[in-house]
Amino acid sequence: MAEKRKYTKKTCKYCEMKVGFIDYKDIRLIRHSLSERYKIMPRRLTGNCKKHQELVERAIKRARHIALVPYIVNTKKVMEFSTFARY
Numbered sequence: 001m002a003e004k005r006k007y008t009k010k011t012c013k014y015c016e017m018k019v020g021f022i023d024y025k026d027i028r029l030i031r032h033s034l035s036e037r038y039k040i041m042p043r044r045l046t047g048n049c050k051k052h053q054e055l056v057e058r059a060i061k062r063a064r065h066i067a068l069v070p071y072i073v074n075t076k077k078v079m080e081f082s083t084f085a086r087y
């Protein structure tokens with residue numbers, strides 16, 4: 001277990017920032033809960049609270065629908081997208 005612990009701090013980032021609503025257009029907020037392949041990170045890894053996890057899930061799914069966030073990232077594109085992910 002010790003070697004795979006990337007996320008040590010188990011606090012909800014959205015609670016810390018006091019976010020009441022997560023907008024699907026706000027990629028900076030959504031980024032916290034996306035992996036480098038743009039998959040939704042599970043709550044046990046990010047430490048999000050249930051309320052915010054549900055909000056962020058909905059936001060990500062909406063963002064995917066209007067193509068702000070990709071559904072699938074293939075191996076070649078991972079690097080490309082990680083440079084885009086900086087903001």
Ligand SMILES: [Zn+2]
Nearest residue numbers: 012015049052
């Ligand atoms: Zn929260």
